[in-house]
Amino acid sequence: MKKILIIEDEPSIAELERDYLEINGFSVIIENSGDTGLKKAKSEEFDLIILDLMLPKVDGFEICRQIRSDCDIPILMVSAKKEDIDKIRGLGLGADDYITKPFSPSELVARVKAHIARYDRLRGNNLPRNEEISIRGLRIDKASRRVYINDREVIFTTREFDLLLFLALNPNRVFSKDELFEKIWGMDSMGDIATVTVHIKKLREKIEVDTSNPQYIETIWGAGYRFKV
Ligand code: CA
Numbered sequence: 001m002k003k004i005l006i007i008e009d010e011p012s013i014a015e016l017e018r019d020y021l022e023i024n025g026f027s028v029i030i031e032n033s034g035d036t037g038l039k040k041a042k043s044e045e046f047d048l049i050i051l052d053l054m055l056p057k058v059d060g061f062e063i064c065r066q067i068r069s070d071c072d073i074p075i076l077m078v079s080a081k082k083e084d085i086d087k088i089r090g091l092g093l094g095a096d097d098y099i100t101k102p103f104s105p106s107e108l109v110a111r112v113k114a115h116i117a118r119y120d121r122l123r124g125n126n127l128p129r130n131e132e133i134s135i136r137g138l139r140i141d142k143a144s145r146r147v148y149i150n151d152r153e154v155i156f157t158t159r160e161f162d163l164l165l166f167l168a169l170n171p172n173r174v175f176s177k178d179e180l181f182e183k184i185w186g187m188d189s190m191g192d193i194a195t196v197t198v199h200i201k202k203l204r205e206k207i208e209v210d211t212s213n214p215q216y217i218e219t220i221w222g223a224g225y226r227f228k229v
Contacts, residue, residue: 001027002047002116007037007063008078009055013101017050020105021112034058041067047116050108051095053079053088061093068094072158074115074186078103096186118186122162133168135229138207138216140168147207154206159184163199164207167217167227176224200225 004026008014011032018028029044031037034055041049041063049067053060064075077095079085085098096115099108123142133140137150145161147154156164162184167175175183177193185195204211218226 001025003027003029003045004048004050004112005037005041005044005046006030006050007034007041007055007060008050008052009033010052013052016105017108020109024109024113026112034060034063038063038066042070046073047119048074048076048112050076050078050112053077053084061088061091064088064093064095072119072162074119076108076111076115115186118183122166122184133165135168135171136215138168140165149207156206157202160199160202160206163196164203167225171227171229174220174223174226179224 002025004021006014006017006028008017008030009032014030014032018030021028029040029046031040035057037051037055038058051060051063055063060077060079064077067073067075074096075094076097076099077085077088078099078101079088080101082100085100088095088098097111099111131142133142139148139151141147142165147156147161147164163180166180166183177196180196181193184199200217201211204214204217207216208214216228218228220226
């Protein structure tokens with residue numbers, strides 16, 4: 001059963017969210033304060049976090065920043081003010097989605113399902129946990145999220161790793177920038193497809209011997225990118 005953490009200081013909202021999510025088969029834990037919420041998020045494993053912005057003790061901005069510094073679990077931020085959403089975007093905290101109060105519970109459930117499905121797909125959760133992908137000198141350890149080039153470990157950011165793993169799990173298929181953006185960042189994420197170009201460039205710098213003549217990630221002009229096997 002997928003497990004969701006709700007960090008929300010208004011009990012009526014938290015309970016409404018919980019009721020709808022439980023009806024839809026999720027297991028839910030509620031924390032009503034920022035400090036206890038952050039502690040919970042760090043001490044237990046969840047599949048998604050619904051995070052209110054205005055919270056006592058530690059606010060949603062800080063919680064999001066701290067969670068993101070050590071994991072890539074989907075975070076759905078909730079706020080009563082449209083201006084706050086703009087602020088979240090501006091800060092680039094790495095929340096996966098934003099929703100303003102009041103919202104319809106069924107919309108919340110739909111978004112939660114979409115983000116969990118995307119996260120599962122990204123992590124290749126349908127594959128055995130110890131699965132390793134090995135292509136020529138490149139080795140990707142999916143479970144530990146580590147990458148080696150000729151047995152030397154290379155460090156990747158969360159999104160870089162997600163992008164590399166996604167391409168490697170779907171070899172020889174061409175993906176457009178729009179498709180990659182939707183798959184890795186999520187359709188409702190803020191940002192634009194230039195992010196994809198930047199990340200592809202970073203990946204090449206890390207895995208290719210000659211970035212002008214890539215052996216792994218090919219550019220298919222006018223179409224997108226392909227992971228060559
Ligand atoms: Ca609040």
